[in-house]
Structures are given as C-alpha cells and as structure tokens.
Amino acid sequence: MIKSRLLKQLSKSSYYVLWQILLKWTGLIGQIFVIFAAARMLTSGQANSLIKLIAGIVIQVVSLVLYNQASFLASARVKEVLREKIYAKLLRLGNHNPVTPAELTQLTSDGIESVDSYFSRYLSQFAYARLAPITLFAILVKISAPASITLLCLVPLIPIVIMVVMVIAKKILNRYFAIYYHLGDTFLEKMQGMTTLKLYQADQKAEDDLARESEHFRQITMKVLTMQLLSTVIMDLVAYGGASAGILVALRELALGQISKEGTLIIIFLSASYFLPMRQLGAYFHIGMNGMKASDQIFAFLDLPEGKKGQEHLGQDLTLSAKNLTFAYQDSGSPAIQDLSLTLPHPGFYALAGRSGSGKSTLAQLLANRLPSSQVKLGGIPLPEIDPSDLTAAITSVSESFAGSIRDNLLAAKMASDDELIDVLSRVQLWNFLQKRAGLDTVLTTNAANLSGGQRQRLAIARALLKDSQIYIFDEATSNVDLETEADIMAIFQELAKAKTVILITHRLANAALCDRIFFLEKGQITESGTQDELIQKAGAYAQLYQQQAALESYAQLGGKNENEKD
Structure with a gap:
C-alpha cells in the first residue's frame, strides 16, 4: 500500500x-x-x-x-x-x-x-x-x-x-x-x-x-x-x-x-x-x-480544474457591462438570468432592484466574477480574461465573513494605521460603540454574533471602504439598520459614487432614489431601467412595488405614533 x-x-x-x-x-x-x-x-x-x-x-x-x-x-x-x-x-x-x-x-x-x-x-x-x-x-x-x-x-x-x-x-x-x-x-x-x-x-x-x-x-x-x-x-x-x-x-x-x-x-x-x-x-x-x-x-x-488564468491588464476604461447574459445554476430547471444586457459607466451610482427571486443577487455575483461568465466585461474585456490581481483590486463585493479582532478584519483589506482604521469606523458610525468595548482589539465571536446585524453590515462596509477599489457591490447593505443610520450609509455611498462605481442590490426601493440609474429585474430579466422619477412615471411594475412599500412603511410609522400616544 x-x-x-x-x-x-x-x-x-x-x-x-x-x-x-x-x-x-x-x-x-x-x-x-x-x-x-x-x-x-x-x-x-x-x-x-x-x-x-x-x-x-x-x-x-x-x-x-x-x-x-x-x-x-x-x-x-x-x-x-x-x-x-x-x-x-x-x-x-x-x-x-x-x-x-x-x-x-x-x-x-x-x-x-x-x-x-x-x-x-x-x-x-x-x-x-x-x-x-x-x-x-x-x-x-x-x-x-x-x-x-x-x-x-x-x-x-x-x-x-x-x-x-x-x-x-x-x-x-x-x-x-x-x-x-x-x-x-x-x-x-x-x-x-x-x-x-x-x-x-x-x-x-x-x-x-x-x-x-x-x-x-x-x-x-x-x-x-x-x-x-x-x-x-x-x-x-x-x-x-x-x-x-x-x-x-x-x-x-x-x-x-x-x-x-x-x-x-x-x-x-x-x-x-x-x-x-x-x-x-x-x-x-x-x-x-x-x-x-x-x-x-x-x-x-x-486536481480540480482551475480554468485558464486571465492575462489581460485593465486600462483607464472601467465600464462594467453585460450583453445577452444568460446563466443557470447546475440542476436548475430554468436560467436564473436570461438574455440580460446592461452598461454601467464608471464612475456612477447604480441599483439592482426587484422582488425576492428576481435574480438581482445572481447578477451581482456575475458582475463580481463570483460566478463565471465571459459575457460580463470590464473595460471591454471579459472578466475571465482579466489578470486575477487586477480584477481583485478593481472589484470589491462586500461580504460579512469575520474572524479575529476588529483590527484583524480591517487589516485584511489594507495595511493601515490605527488612525486610518478609526477614521473609517467613524464614517460608518461604529467607532462610538467599539470605544465602549476594547476598541480595535474587540474580538469577534463565531459569525460575529457579539455584533448586531446592522453593526456587522457597517463593519463590512468599513472594510470595503478601506480597500479603496474602483467598483463596489453592496448586497442589501442597509437591511438591518435603523432609518437614521441607513440615511448616513446612503450618504457615504452617494459621496463614494462621485469617483467610484457603486452598485447597490436592494429590495427597498426608497434606497434607490439617489442612484443615477435603477435596473428593475423580474424573472432574471431587466424589465425596466431609469431614474426613480422616470420609473414611477412609467407606472409599471417598479412603480407598483414602490407604492406598496411606501404604503406599508407609512402604516408602520403611523402605528408607531399611535403606540406612543397610548403610552
């Protein structure tokens, strides 16, 4: 043997x-x-x-x-x-x-x-x-x-x-x-x-x-x-x-x-x-x-196949695009993305919106090269053909995987001084909370369970900002934060989009109001695109979903006021 x-x-x-x-x-x-x-x-x-x-x-x-x-x-x-x-x-x-x-x-x-x-x-x-x-x-x-x-x-x-x-x-x-x-x-x-x-x-x-x-x-x-x-x-x-x-x-x-x-x-x-x-x-x-x-x-x-490594280097053009993009998961009955085309000029603030299961998260993974497809291009070059180091430096897909201390997690994005780390944590309004703990030496438990959902998202955003990529993809980055913090985070995204490409995947359409362009997905296809005002004026599926969400949020706020009045 x-x-x-x-x-x-x-x-x-x-x-x-x-x-x-x-x-x-x-x-x-x-x-x-x-x-x-x-x-x-x-x-x-x-x-x-x-x-x-x-x-x-x-x-x-x-x-x-x-x-x-x-x-x-x-x-x-x-x-x-x-x-x-x-x-x-x-x-x-x-x-x-x-x-x-x-x-x-x-x-x-x-x-x-x-x-x-x-x-x-x-x-x-x-x-x-x-x-x-x-x-x-x-x-x-x-x-x-x-x-x-x-x-x-x-x-x-x-x-x-x-x-x-x-x-x-x-x-x-x-x-x-x-x-x-x-x-x-x-x-x-x-x-x-x-x-x-x-x-x-x-x-x-x-x-x-x-x-x-x-x-x-x-x-x-x-x-x-x-x-x-x-x-x-x-x-x-x-x-x-x-x-x-x-x-x-x-x-x-x-x-x-x-x-x-x-x-x-x-x-x-x-x-x-x-x-x-x-x-x-x-x-x-x-x-x-x-x-x-x-x-x-x-x-x-x-021995797993690695595929051919990309050799092309990125130039000044960082336009992210897809043409006739189709993608299906293995053992899936139908494609998650079907004949989809879009162009995202650099810099800019864009939203991928839609109901659950519409394909927006799959599209985000394709744009980030987490799922392979030669139909997605950056600067006119198919993603698989781009040098991996260039691609990793250019695109950051924000994730919430953490291990070690706060400092360890931030330094994974960039070797920086404590002052830089504190500054980026302050930008996402997390530093005040951490000061009451062990600061940058605060140790995260398994799956960062000692942070709330919103705090985990803010830490993930802080780490992404520290990396300083040209393209950021945020998937439901404000889903677990309060309205005040959500407004602050959206302001950060808006400021970031002046020099970077920011792609926001969201189910809450109110967040898309500040975006330069919104792409609304249904069943793996882009059925509508434009600014929020343009989409509401079209009175299509986007406008209908927006009005439903607005009515629910208005009802929730009114319910909160009534409870306060009873108290």
Missing part, C-alpha cells in the same frame, strides 16, 4: 521516513546484541557479555529516541506541505471553488492528520516489516537453518491476511468516508441555519435528521472496528503460531544434538521478532488505508 504520487508530493518528508527505517533497523541490531549476550550469560555465565548486553540496550534506547524525533519531523513537514498546497489551490480557484466549507474543513483537519499518520508511522513500519525478517534470517540461519527457514516461510502468512482484509476493508472504508463527509456537511449546515430553523420551528426535524445520520455513521464505524478486531485476532494467531513452530523446530534440533543450548535460547528469544514487525504493520493497516483514502480526497481537490 504505497502511493507513489504521495511520495513525490512529499519528497522532503520521505527523507525522514528513510531515517525512521534505518533507526528501527538499528534498534533491531541492538536487540540482537542483547539477546546474544543474554543467551551467553545464561548458558556459560561469561561476565564480559554484560558489556555487550548494556551496549545493545543503549543502541535500542538511542534508536527509539531518534526514531520518535524523526517521526515528529516527518509529521510536521507533511502538515506544512499539504496545507501550503491546499491553500495555494484555494487561491488559484478563487471564487470558483466547488468544495463545501464542511468538506474543506474535514480535508484540512482529519484528512491531513490521516496522511500524517501514514507518513510518520505506517511507511517506516511497512519497510521495516520486510527488512527485519531478512536480517534475522541472515544472522540465525548460521545457528539453525531449519528453524530460520521455517520462521521465514511462515512470515508471509500475515501479509496474505492483510491482503484479504484489504479487499473487504476497501468497500467498507469507501462507504465510511462517504457517510462521514455527508454527516459533516449536514452538521455544519444545520448549525449555521439554527436560528432560521428555530424561527420556523423546524429544529426538531433537523435534530431528528442529525440523529438518523449519526446512527448510520455509528453503524458503519462499528463495521470498520469489527473488521479491524477480526483481522487483529487472525494476525495474532499467525504471528504467535509461526513463532511457536520455529521454536518447536529449534527444540527438536536441540534434542537431536544439532544445536547448542545458547543457539536454542537465541532462536526462542528472537523467533517472535520475525513476526512482530509484520504484526505491528497489520495493526497500522487501518492507518495506511485511512491515509491512502485521505490522500485520494486531497488529490481530488488539488
């Missing part, structure tokens, strides 16, 4: 594996010294053999210490190399990574740990299990050829058992990993959506689903453990049975006077050493299988 590609990818770690093999073999030589010295002392009482015995013990101890050190270095190198490769692959995939967060988490944690164990333990044992019987045979054949030949011939029974188990285990492990990864996906999905599940009283069903999948995983895990236990029992029978056979042959030769007492003791003491390395390899068998399976998963990720 040697994977040549894995050895090539981790060639520097292979150096430490060779050292492990050599050190285990040196430890075996030390053991042979000890056994020879002990046998001589027991049969002839020679005191000078004590020095050889002590020397053998020292060799064993030193070899074991150095072996563990080599294992540690191999382990550290494997983790470093694989994580670097996965990270580099993620960067090359960019926005077009098809792997789910749960799969990626399992890949970089359990997957790498399995490959690590394969390298730091299994590989050296695999080689040593073949080297040890040959070494012992070369030494002991001079003492008793029949016993040595018997022991050497019985050793291959353990690999045969391993081969049989491997055939069965491969099918079980394939199912095991499939269920394991699916359970991880389900768990992460349920945990991330727990608030929504509770809101719709669907948390009990989610719990039942998790319990059912966990039980399925428990059952397949027990099958794997049962298989390992049975294989261990069989290998023990072969190992100790084989050692017993060799000992019986040696005792028979002793009875016939063909071997000395010292030689007999040496055969008795070392007979198990023929089998124990191979027996230990059998115990590491599941490590080898897990490591190879994990490496298959890692290589499948590293």
